[in-house]
Amino acid sequence: xxxxxxxxxxxxxxxxxxxxxxxxxxxxxxxxTLVDRTNHHxxxxxxxxxxxxxxxxxDIAAPLRHILHRQRNVTxxxxxxxxxxxxxxxxxxxxxxLDYDYLVVATGATHxxxxxxxxxxxxxxxxxxxxxxxxxRRILTAFEAAEREDDSAARAAWMNFVVIGGGxxxxxxxxxxxxxxxHTLPREFRRYDPRSAQIHLLEAGPRVLAAMPESLSQSAxxxxxRLGVNVRTGQAVTAIDADGVTLxxxxxxxxxxxxxxxxxxxxxxxxxxxxLDRAGRVEVQPDLSIEGHPEVCVIGDLAHVVQSNGQPVPGxxxxxxxxxxxxxxxxRARLRGQPAKPFRYRDYGNLATIGRMAAVVDLGRLKFSxxxxxxxxxxxxxxxxxxxxxxxxxxxxxxxxxxSYQRNARIIVGCEQPASKSSDDSRIGSx
Amino acid sequence: xxxxxxxxxxxxxxxxxxxxxxxxxxxxxxxxTLVDRTNHHxxxxxxxxxxxxxxxxxDIAAPLRHILHRQRNVTxxxxxxxxxxxxxxxxxxxxxxLDYDYLVVATGATHxxxxxxxxxxxxxxxxxxxxxxxxxRRILTAFEAAEREDDSAARAAWMNFVVIGGGxxxxxxxxxxxxxxxHTLPREFRRYDPRSAQIHLLEAGPRVLAAMPESLSQSAxxxxxRLGVNVRTGQAVTAIDADGVTLxxxxxxxxxxxxxxxxxxxxxxxxxxxxLDRAGRVEVQPDLSIEGHPEVCVIGDLAHVVQSNGQPVPGxxxxxxxxxxxxxxxxRARLRGQPAKPFRYRDYGNLATIGRMAAVVDLGRLKFSxxxxxxxxxxxxxxxxxxxxxxxxxxxxxxxxxxSYQRNARIIVGCEQPASKSSDDSRIGSx
Numbered sequence: 001x002x003x004x005x006x007x008x009x010x011x012x013x014x015x016x017x018x019x020x021x022x023x024x025x026x027x028x029x030x031x032x033t034l035v036d037r038t039n040h041h042x043x044x045x046x047x048x049x050x051x052x053x054x055x056x057x058x059d060i061a062a063p064l065r066h067i068l069h070r071q072r073n074v075t076x077x078x079x080x081x082x083x084x085x086x087x088x089x090x091x092x093x094x095x096x097x098l099d100y101d102y103l104v105v106a107t108g109a110t111h112x113x114x115x116x117x118x119x120x121x122x123x124x125x126x127x128x129x130x131x132x133x134x135x136x137r138r139i140l141t142a143f144e145a146a147e148r149e150d151d152s153a154a155r156a157a158w159m160n161f162v163v164i165g166g167g168x169x170x171x172x173x174x175x176x177x178x179x180x181x182x183h184t185l186p187r188e189f190r191r192y193d194p195r196s197a198q199i200h201l202l203e204a205g206p207r208v209l210a211a212m213p214e215s216l217s218q219s220a221x222x223x224x225x226r227l228g229v230n231v232r233t234g235q236a237v238t239a240i241d242a243d244g245v246t247l248x249x250x251x252x253x254x255x256x257x258x259x260x261x262x263x264x265x266x267x268x269x270x271x272x273x274x275x276l277d278r279a280g281r282v283e284v285q286p287d288l289s290i291e292g293h294p295e296v297c298v299i300g301d302l303a304h305v306v307q308s309n310g311q312p313v314p315g316x317x318x319x320x321x322x323x324x325x326x327x328x329x330x331x332r333a334r335l336r337g338q339p340a341k342p343f344r345y346r347d348y349g350n351l352a353t354i355g356r357m358a359a360v361v362d363l364g365r366l367k368f369s370x371x372x373x374x375x376x377x378x379x380x381x382x383x384x385x386x387x388x389x390x391x392x393x394x395x396x397x398x399x400x401x402x403x404s405y406q407r408n409a410r411i412i413v414g415c416e417q418p419a420s421k422s423s424d425d426s427r428i429g430s431x
Numbered sequence: 432x433x434x435x436x437x438x439x440x441x442x443x444x445x446x447x448x449x450x451x452x453x454x455x456x457x458x459x460x461x462x463x464t465l466v467d468r469t470n471h472h473x474x475x476x477x478x479x480x481x482x483x484x485x486x487x488x489x490d491i492a493a494p495l496r497h498i499l500h501r502q503r504n505v506t507x508x509x510x511x512x513x514x515x516x517x518x519x520x521x522x523x524x525x526x527x528x529l530d531y532d533y534l535v536v537a538t539g540a541t542h543x544x545x546x547x548x549x550x551x552x553x554x555x556x557x558x559x560x561x562x563x564x565x566x567x568r569r570i571l572t573a574f575e576a577a578e579r580e581d582d583s584a585a586r587a588a589w590m591n592f593v594v595i596g597g598g599x600x601x602x603x604x605x606x607x608x609x610x611x612x613x614h615t616l617p618r619e620f621r622r623y624d625p626r627s628a629q630i631h632l633l634e635a636g637p638r639v640l641a642a643m644p645e646s647l648s649q650s651a652x653x654x655x656x657r658l659g660v661n662v663r664t665g666q667a668v669t670a671i672d673a674d675g676v677t678l679x680x681x682x683x684x685x686x687x688x689x690x691x692x693x694x695x696x697x698x699x700x701x702x703x704x705x706x707l708d709r710a711g712r713v714e715v716q717p718d719l720s721i722e723g724h725p726e727v728c729v730i731g732d733l734a735h736v737v738q739s740n741g742q743p744v745p746g747x748x749x750x751x752x753x754x755x756x757x758x759x760x761x762x763r764a765r766l767r768g769q770p771a772k773p774f775r776y777r778d779y780g781n782l783a784t785i786g787r788m789a790a791v792v793d794l795g796r797l798k799f800s801x802x803x804x805x806x807x808x809x810x811x812x813x814x815x816x817x818x819x820x821x822x823x824x825x826x827x828x829x830x831x832x833x834x835s836y837q838r839n840a841r842i843i844v845g846c847e848q849p850a851s852k853s854s855d856d857s858r859i860g861s862x
Contacts, residue, residue, distance in 0.1 A: 039575060039843045056487035058840040065619040066841065075621040078575035095579050129844050144470060144509035148526050188496040190506040393824060393839075408824075409489040410497065412470045413560050 006031045006073075009331060010091055010098050012081045012268070013106035014041050014064045016317045017300030020324025021104050026071050028332055033098055035091075037080040039063050042129060043385050045317060046394075048169060050132035052176040053140065053410045054401060057129045059394055060385070081107065084271045086293055102295050102331050105268060105282075106324070109301040109315065112264030112279075119240040123162075123259035126169055135258060137412050139177065142256040143197075144412075147189050159197040160254035162245050164237055165261030166203025167210070168352045171220060173258055174201040175355025178227040183356070183405040199229045200252060202245070204236035204261070209352055209360065211314060216360040219369040223358040237261075263315070265302045272296065277304040286342035287330050288323060294340075297330060299323035305343060313345045317384075322346065353377045356402075437462045437504075440762060441522055441529050443512045443699070444537035445472050445495045447748045448731030451755025452535050457502050459763055464529055466522075468511040470494050473560060474816050476748060477825075479600060481563035483607040484571065484841045485832060488560045490825055491816070512538070515702045517724055533726050533762050536699060536713075537755070540732040540746065543695030543710075550671040554593075554690040557600055566689060568843050570608065573687040574628075575843075578620050590628040591685035593676050595668055596692030597634025598641070599783045602651060604689055605632040606786030609658040614787070614836040630660045631683060633676070635667035635692070640783055640791065642745060647791040650800040654789040668692075694746070696733045703727065708735040717773035718761050719754060725771075728761060730754035736774060744776045748815075753777065784808045787833075 007030050011018045014036035022034050040061040049055040065076040083092035084103070091098045111125030124134050142158045149155040161181075163174040181197035188194075201208070201224065207217040208224070208231065221231050232247075239246040244253040265280035274290045275283045281304035284290060288297045288305070300320035305313040313319045322345060330340040349363035351373065359373035368376075378398070385391050397408050438461050442449045445467035453465050471492040480486040496507040514523035515534070522529045542556030555565050570592075577589040592612075594605040612628035619625075632639070632655065638648040639655070639662065652662050663678075670677040675684040696711035705721045706714045712735035715721060719728045719736070731751035736744040744750045753776060761771040780794035782804065790804035799807075809829070816822050828839050 039571060039841070056489045056840075057844050058487045058842045061842045063619075063841045066837070069619040075578075076619075077579060078572070079579065129842065133844060140470060141509070147506075148508060148510065188494075188500040188507075393827065396824065396827070406497070409487075410470070410494045411489045411492045411560065413488050413564060 007101040007335065008033065008099065009102045009104065010035065010100035011104040011106060012091065013108055013266075013300070014038075014076075015044070015106060015108050015300060016320035017108075017324045017327075018104065018106035019064070019067070020321045021106065021299065021327045022068060022074055022324075023071070024325045024328030025331065026073065028073075028328065029335065030073060030102070030331070032074045033077060034064065034068070034074055035077045035079050035081060035093065035098070036064055037078070038128070039065070039078055040129075041067055044127075045381060046385070047126055047129070047132050048172040048176065050129065050409065051126055051135040051139070052173065052180065053136050053407045054176070055394060055397060056409045057133065059397065061129060081268060084268065084296075086273065086296065089295070100295075102334070103297070104327055104331075105266075105272070105296070105298045105302060106300045106320075107266035107268050107302055109263040109265050109279075109281075111259060112262040113259070114262055116240070119259070122240045122242055123164060123245075123257040125259040126173070133413060135173075136409070138256060138258075139180070140410060140412050143185060143189070143194060145255070146194075147191050155192055156196075157243065157253045158255050159192075159194075160200065160244070160252060160256070161197060162200045162202060162252055162254045162257045164202050164240075164245070164257065164259050166201055166205070166208035166231070166233065167260060170201060170203070170258075170260035171208055171224065171352060171354055173260060174199050174229045174231075175224055175227050175353070175358060178224075178229050179356050180407065182228055184407050184410075200254075201229050201231045202235070202237060202247065203231070203233045206234050208233065212350060212352065212360060212362055213367060216362055216367055216369060220352065220354055220360050223354045223360075223369065227355045227358060263301070269298065269302050272298070279304075287340040288327055288343050289330065289340070294334060297327045299327050305345070307345055314350075316350075318348060319345055351377050351380065438532040438766065439464065439530065440533045440535065441466065441531035442535040442537060443467075443522065444539060444697075444731070445469075445507075446475070446537060446539050446731060447751035448539075448755040448758075449535065449537035450495070450498065451752045452537065452730065452758045453499060453505055453755075454502070455756045455759030456762065457504065459504075459759065460766065461504060461533070461762070463505045464508060465495065465499070465505055466508045466510050466512060466524065466529070467495055468509070469559070470496070470509055471560075472498055475558075476812060477816070478557055478560070478563050479603040479607065481560065481840065482557055482566040482570070483604065483611065484567050484838045485607070486825060486828060487840050488564065490828065492560060512699060515699065515727075517704065517727065520726070531726075533765070534728070535758055535762075536697075536703070536727070536729045536733060537731045537751075538697035538699050538733055540694040540696050540710075540712075542690060543693040544690070545693055547671070550690070553671045553673055554595060554676075554688040556690040557604070564844060566604075567840070569687060569689075570611070571841060571843050574616060574620070574625060576686070577625075578622050580623075586623055587627075587629075588674065588684045589686050590623075590625075591631065591675075591683060591687070592628060593631045593633060593683055593685045593688045595633050595671075595676070595688065595690050597632055597636070597639035597662070597664065598691060601632060601634070601689075601691035602639055602655065602783060602785055604691060605630050605660045605662075606655055606658050606784070606789060609655075609660050610787050611838065613659055615838050631685075632660050632662045633666070633668060633678065634662070634664045637665050639664065643781060643783065643791060643793055644798060647793055647798055647800060651783065651785055651791050654785045654791075654800065658786045658789060694732070700729065700733050703729070710735075718771040719758055719774050720761065720771070725765060728758045730758050736776070738776055745781075747781075749779060750776055782808050782811065 009032045043060040046060045079093040113119045146158040185194040235247045269282040282298040301315040326343045333340040351361040353359040359377040360369040361373040474491040477491045510524040544550045580586040616625040666678045700713040713729040732746045757774045764771040782792040784790040790808040791800040792804040
């Protein structure tokens with residue numbers, strides 16, 4: 001085959017960074033192999049909607065090989081990279097290995113427990129679709145378990161929801177939980193009132209949405225409290241167990257703890273032999289390649305990139321997409337033997353949703369919050385959601401939810417058994 | 432509370448039988464507790480669509496407590512019944528127990544391996560949403576694994592799909608697999624042609640769809656073969672292992688075996704102390720109660736009911752709904768101290784889908800197959816699908832699939848790791 005002689009670009013990770021890099025190389029004289037450990041690209045900004053039963057998993061994901069089926073220079077492989085041999089220019093996968101001429105590492109980040117790995121079992125995090133389905137199962141099962149309980153203290157423990165971490169994911173989860181308890185479920189239970197649920201949002205730092213200007217953080221807090229969320233800042237969690245959360249001398253009994261506090265970069269970064277920052281991100285050169293290896297680039301949440309103003313590029317989808325596009329220009333330049341330009345991040349603004357009709361938007365000079373911000377957020381997210389069909393279904397789901405207060409994916413699936421610690425042989429409903 | 436004195440009706444199972452019984456008791460002077468081990472009613476006739484990535488799990492399921500939220504005399508509990516004490520009139524659940532005045536057992540059937548429980552790991556069956564997601568994962572992973580293989584024999588084993596059992600579920604699965612391999616996937620793989628997939632449908636009896644008239648069985652077989660399915664009847668499977676299926680002296684190498692051959696009634700039937708048929712179904716009285724216990728009725732797939740013509744009532748959704756409605760009239764009669772009428776099954780016909788534009792319909796005197804039957808099947812299933820919103824989404828999904836040949840739920844989720852037996856350290860794409 002004529003194409004055998006073409007340089008081989010291996011891209012690890014099919015998130016925003018890897019997928020945008022792949023697309024930007026569509027017309028380049030290269031063979032591309034895109035490797036991901038899932039079969040889909042995930043629209044991560046809406047993952048909390050799957051976790052809170054608003055959307056189905058397939059609504060926010062599309063098979064990578066379907067997205068790319070017209071791009072004939074790409075082979076998509078399901079697999080997980082376990083090692084990188086820079087000298088041999090070879091990546092080791094769970095099945096086999098790949099030799100590369102150019103390597104793009106875009107394996108992102110996962111949630112981290114700051115050395116408390118035992119907390120993972122009690123406070124699941126949210127990074128993948130499987131995570132989202134596990135959190136959905138946990139939330140819905142808590143309301144079901146409360147209906148089974150005769151003992152009011154045991155019921156209260158099920159109805160105390162604790163979200164740890166006041167970043168965008170934590171704010172979204174807490175705001176949506178409040179909406180579910182107050183609007184979606186009330187008429188559906190007979191033995192208790194779901195409006196009695198307490199939603200706690202715990203943030204160790206001084207304010208929620210710390211990446212936002214202080215005025216919007218304050219607005220977000222006010223909007224959260226109006227939705228019924230108890231916001232507690234400035235106190236770090238010191239322990240998590242099966243029965244609740246401890247913050248120093250304060251204790252919150254809870255069976256439903258969600259983790260949205262920490263991220264750690266993919267462990268693959270450690271294999272590149274260059275400096276990492278505290279979160280394990282790879283410190284890249286201005287053009288996103290690594291020192292001494294112009295054929296290897298790192299992008300997205302795994303890359304630590306400092307802007308000309310000294311600030312790091314944020315770990316958000318638009319930044320990953322821009323890095324993906326840039327890395328394609330770097331590879332094209334290398335192929336021509338020309339020098340590559342440095343990466344420049346363009347900040348188009350920042351937005352976060354909080355709950356029903358509540359959001360904050362920061363477009364630099366223009367900042368706004370509340371209902372208008374929520375409509376802005378909605379339009380932006382539907383616009384960027386990949387795939388024509390998904391956009392229609394998501395719009396339909398949201399229109400329906402808005403009108404009915406219902407959530408369309410309140411289906412418990414998955415292998416984990418509902419955590420069972422309730423009263424053992426009590427007789428229910430036999431009074 | 433004034434309602435405490437009302438008789439307590441416990442209904443086990445929220446399928447077609449249990450849900451229809453619950454609804455039919457809406458205005459009766461009773462308290463009802465509906466117990467199901469999932470939180471949802473499942474529209475089982477479309478379960479194969481979730482397994483074959485055409486629909487999302489929430490598209491064909493609705494939370495039981497949402498369906499029933501306006502019916503104030505019902506409490507819905509998530510739980511699994513493990514024991515029935517007829518003398519004490521008490522049901523034991525995984526969490527606690529329930530005393531009843533009237534009991535309706537509607538816990539249905541599950542798939543059975545005819546004493547070969549070791550086959551379950553190699554040939555998953557299809558009864559629940561979790562089963563459907565596991566089968567979806569297995570099917571999609573097989574196509575992914577084939578793309579990873581360099582060895583053509585190993586690839587062929589992934590591309591041999593075997594469906595065991597020629598009833599409606601087996602026919603639907605085989606027909607849809609053929610459609611996926613021939614129409615959905617071909618342009619998306621680079622290293623092999625998915626059209627090379629072989630779909631085998633194995634039926635031990637003499638014909639597929641044995642519950643249908645012989646002419647429609649023949650038509651179904653012809654339509655299957657036209658879709659590219661290899662149909663093999665009259666030979667029983669004698670062994671299943673991780674590498675394939677054996678039928679006497681014939682061997683089919685396959686990594687993707689699906690089980691649609693046998694069902695066994697819920698084990699709860701054994702606790703009722705009355706006669707069971709060979710499949711473990713409870714032989715009920717003409718009014719659907721059990722001998723000696725007029726306060727206990729058994730309905731749906733768990734009940735063995737003989738019609739006046741000597742034929743058993745079939746294990747299909749319309750029969751379960753009719754039994755559910757009937758059992759409500761039985762309980763109302765008992766409450767008034769009147770004798771209950773015997774159950775009479777009304778046969779409105781039988782239909783089965785085979786694949787794209789292929790189905791068979793038997794309405795007694797009127798029998799037809801092919802495209803017209805497929806449209807009839809489509810209309811009937813959308814009409815009966817519970818919930819206004821689900822109907823719209825399913826219609827939209829199907830219209831899109833019909834037009835584009837695409838399937839909207841091709842997302843691998845779930846805990847099981849992809850079965851990995853592929854070549855160990857081969858180098859992929861590095862030639």
